[in-house]
Amino acid sequence: xxxxxxxxxxxxxxxxxxxxxxxIYVRDKGIVLDEPSVVAIRxxxxxxxxxxxxxxxxxxxGRTPGTITAIRPLRDGVIADFVVTEKMLQYFIKxxxxxxxxxxxPRVLVCVPxxxxxxxxxxxxxxxxxAGARDVxxxxxxxxxxxxxxLPVHEAWGTMVVDVGGGTTEIAIISxxxxxxxxxxxVGGDRFDEAIANYVRRTKGxxxxxATAERIKQEIGAAFPLDEKLEIxxxxxxxxxxxxxxxxxxxxxxxxxxxxxxxxIVQHVKTALEQTPPELSSDIGETGFxxxxxxALLRGLDTLLSEExxxxxxxxxxxxxxxxxxxxxxxxxxxxxxxxxxLLYR
Amino acid sequence: MSDxxxxxxxxxxxxxxxxxxxxxADPVDGxxxxxxASEDESADPPGEDDSPGxxxxxxxxxxxxxxxxxxxxxxxxxxVRIVENIEDERFDVLPAPVFTRAYIRSYAELxxxxxxxxxxxxxxxxxxxxxxxxxxRRPAAIAGKMAVLSRxxxxxxxxxxxxxxTVILFVAAFGLFVWLMWPSDVPVPASSGQDxxxxxxxxxxxxxxxPSEGDASVESVAPAGTLDETPADSAESEPAGxxxxxxxxxxxxxxxxxxxxxxxxxxxxxxxxxxxSLDGAGEESVPITNPLTYVPGDxxxxxxxxxxxxxxxxxxxxxxLVHGDxxxxxxxxxxxxxxxxxxxxxxxxxxxxxxxxxPVMLEPHTKDNVARLVLGL
Numbered sequence: 001x002x003x004x005x006x007x008x009x010x011x012x013x014x015x016x017x018x019x020x021x022x023x024i025y026v027r028d029k030g031i032v033l034d035e036p037s038v039v040a041i042r043x044x045x046x047x048x049x050x051x052x053x054x055x056x057x058x059x060x061x062g063r064t065p066g067t068i069t070a071i072r073p074l075r076d077g078v079i080a081d082f083v084v085t086e087k088m089l090q091y092f093i094k095x096x097x098x099x100x101x102x103x104x105x106p107r108v109l110v111c112v113p114x115x116x117x118x119x120x121x122x123x124x125x126x127x128x129x130x131a132g133a134r135d136v137x138x139x140x141x142x143x144x145x146x147x148x149x150x151l152p153v154h155e156a157w158g159t160m161v162v163d164v165g166g167g168t169t170e171i172a173i174i175s176x177x178x179x180x181x182x183x184x185x186x187v188g189g190d191r192f193d194e195a196i197a198n199y200v201r202r203t204k205g206x207x208x209x210x211a212t213a214e215r216i217k218q219e220i221g222a223a224f225p226l227d228e229k230l231e232i233x234x235x236x237x238x239x240x241x242x243x244x245x246x247x248x249x250x251x252x253x254x255x256x257x258x259x260x261x262x263x264x265i266v267q268h269v270k271t272a273l274e275q276t277p278p279e280l281s282s283d284i285g286e287t288g289f290x291x292x293x294x295x296a297l298l299r300g301l302d303t304l305l306s307e308e309x310x311x312x313x314x315x316x317x318x319x320x321x322x323x324x325x326x327x328x329x330x331x332x333x334x335x336x337x338x339x340x341x342x343l344l345y346r
Numbered sequence: 347m348s349d350x351x352x353x354x355x356x357x358x359x360x361x362x363x364x365x366x367x368x369x370x371a372d373p374v375d376g377x378x379x380x381x382x383a384s385e386d387e388s389a390d391p392p393g394e395d396d397s398p399g400x401x402x403x404x405x406x407x408x409x410x411x412x413x414x415x416x417x418x419x420x421x422x423x424x425x426v427r428i429v430e431n432i433e434d435e436r437f438d439v440l441p442a443p444v445f446t447r448a449y450i451r452s453y454a455e456l457x458x459x460x461x462x463x464x465x466x467x468x469x470x471x472x473x474x475x476x477x478x479x480x481x482x483r484r485p486a487a488i489a490g491k492m493a494v495l496s497r498x499x500x501x502x503x504x505x506x507x508x509x510x511x512t513v514i515l516f517v518a519a520f521g522l523f524v525w526l527m528w529p530s531d532v533p534v535p536a537s538s539g540q541d542x543x544x545x546x547x548x549x550x551x552x553x554x555x556x557p558s559e560g561d562a563s564v565e566s567v568a569p570a571g572t573l574d575e576t577p578a579d580s581a582e583s584e585p586a587g588x589x590x591x592x593x594x595x596x597x598x599x600x601x602x603x604x605x606x607x608x609x610x611x612x613x614x615x616x617x618x619x620x621x622x623s624l625d626g627a628g629e630e631s632v633p634i635t636n637p638l639t640y641v642p643g644d645x646x647x648x649x650x651x652x653x654x655x656x657x658x659x660x661x662x663x664x665x666x667l668v669h670g671d672x673x674x675x676x677x678x679x680x681x682x683x684x685x686x687x688x689x690x691x692x693x694x695x696x697x698x699x700x701x702x703x704x705p706v707m708l709e710p711h712t713k714d715n716v717a718r719l720v721l722g723l
Contacts (some may be wrong), residue, residue: 087516149440149444150442150443150444152442159442284423285426286425286441287424287441287442287445288423288424288445290444290445306423310422310423311423312422312424312445312448312449312452314444314445314448315448316444317444317447
């Protein structure tokens with residue numbers, strides 16, 4: 001009863017609980033929160049407390065003293081640390097309701113990976129409930145991504161979406177509001193960063209952190225040879241000398257570094273196309289497929305996939321927010337009494 | 347960013363057909379060639395924006411480059427009819443906007459046009475309400491937005507009921523809070539005070555002058571009989587424990603006479619200076635900080651009898667404070683000055699008031715036991 005009353009003063013939220021970033025979409029307002037999924041935990045006197053959440057905590061990654069640990073509570077798209085995820089969600093929900101008179105109790109739609117297990121989904125549901133949500137519903141990420149990209153998921157027409165997230169890449173073929181085929185590859189932005197860090201260690205003999213690897217990926221990362229070679233100077237700890245040294249990297253080197261994770265994505269996209277029923281395959285062959293998620297911003301990823309599959313590949317508008325926006329759209333459809341079969345749980 | 351980069355390698359890999367002509371019998375796209383009847387139609391569906399769409403510009407640029415639609419289709423990896431439909435601006439038969447927009451952008455890059463301009467032209471053509479410029483100008487678009495907003499604000503019926511109930515509950519709780527908190531600075535009596543069974547009540551009744559007498563006492567020249575009665579009443583009442591502070595102002599001969607009779611030693615200076623005469627032992631004196639100017643025939647008399655503790659504040663016609671203090675139960679207070687008086691009584695049910703000898707009903711002016719009234723207007 002109290003939750004219902006508090007719910008009247010809360011907003012319906014669609015949460016893209018991603019490995020790298022958490023995005024919150026509020027109906028009629030759009031994306032109101034876009035923060036890294038990082039929590040800094042302070043350990044002191046046998047008590048754990050939250051020191052920082054989101055972008056503030058991300059700045060601490062790899063730069064913390066012994067008493068503070070900056071951690072990412074989600075790994076590969078699913079919850080790795082239940083308690084910390086709950087704290088993070090609590091913080092984000094509160095932040096969205098900053099001006100709320102009473103403690104918020106929103107209805108929440110959380111996007112989950114397609115191939116997440118029952119246990120992982122339960123963990124996400126319970127985590128959101130503990131964070132104050134009065135009603136938690138789940139939607140599969142590719143479905144939300146397709147809705148967010150503006151794909152006609154309700155039509156009897158095959159559409160394919162490839163959502164390259166921080167921890168996973170979701171590939172799905174959708175028709176008539178349902179996922180006909182889906183595949184989750186545990187390759188995403190994190191794996192790209194890891195590949196870059198490994199490459200720098202292997203070829204330059206220097207150690208770089210996660211944040212630096214991510215900066216390299218964002219500034220010069222490419223999945224396909226670029227017309228113009230990009231360069232970046234970064235500093236890493238030289239393994240031989242043990243002191244920081246400047247390293248210059250170019251986009252060709254990063255392309256080489258990313259070959260392994262990229263080939264895994266290409267391989268799984270091809271597998272998905274092979275597994276698609278012929279009619280849907282024909283539809284996809286005509287229109288192509290859509291790339292969403294932060295990974296879609298990697299230069300030339302669409303060209304690579306287009307070259308490898310021979311299909312038109314389209315990067316959705318604002319691919320980073322597609323899943324959260326699609327979740328919001330699903331909430332609207334649900335309220336209108338339409339397409340409620342989009343959701344996993346009610 | 348990456349979608350802008352995407353077509354470049356495609357262009358490099360797929361060189362234009364040297365023939366430069368569209369071949370309807372292209373083995374790749376032959377089945378997808380459009381209906382010849384519809385090929386040349388102008389493509390504006392009814393009711394759309396009249397501004398030029400991207401199709402004509404793309405076609406012109408393609409023809410200027412000497413490239414065929416089949417070459418473009420091959421570069422874009424789409425059927426030829428999609429390219430032709432784009433050029434003919436038959437957007438209703440094209441795939442979802444997310445695809446069409448991307449095709450147009452890629453096509454624009456292939457023929458060296460600005461992808462953003464072409465994409466914007468497409469958006470304006472298909473959904474004029476979505477473009478920012480149109481939104482500002484078109485009231486219909488704003489009305490549409492308002493409709494969306496109102497739909498968003500419309501709650502399901504059960505939610506409306508719960509919401510209304512919650513609001514009423516909050517208003518009621520707030521009202522209760524205010525009602526409880528408002529008179530908190532005024533002492534709340536155990537009973538109404540009117541029926542107080544103490545021995546003082548008869549005395550209070552006794553000291554209350556008869557209305558006819560009161561009328562006489564406030565006359566500028568009081569009859570002797572009235573003056574005779576007043577000290578007699580007072581003499582009876584004061585020894586009985588009544589502790590009313592009586593403030594006499596020099597302008598009133600009747601009041602002065604009364605004081606003279608009550609307090610012998612002060613009778614020599616009834617009109618010289620304002621003074622306070624105390625009836626009964628141990629009572630505090632209330633200094634008059636703003637003595638009223640005596641104007642014969644202009645003064646009015648207020649008599650308060652307190653059956654319970656009550657805050658009294660009296661302002662005269664000039665807004666000056668005549669009296670402002672907490673009066674204790676059993677006190678009697680008489681004030682005179684220039685009307686109209688503005689009165690505030692903190693606990694109205696603990697006071698009996700007479701104005702020029704006439705009892706004043708406080709109930710009509712009382713709210714939450716606080717009486718606010720203006721007398722002598």
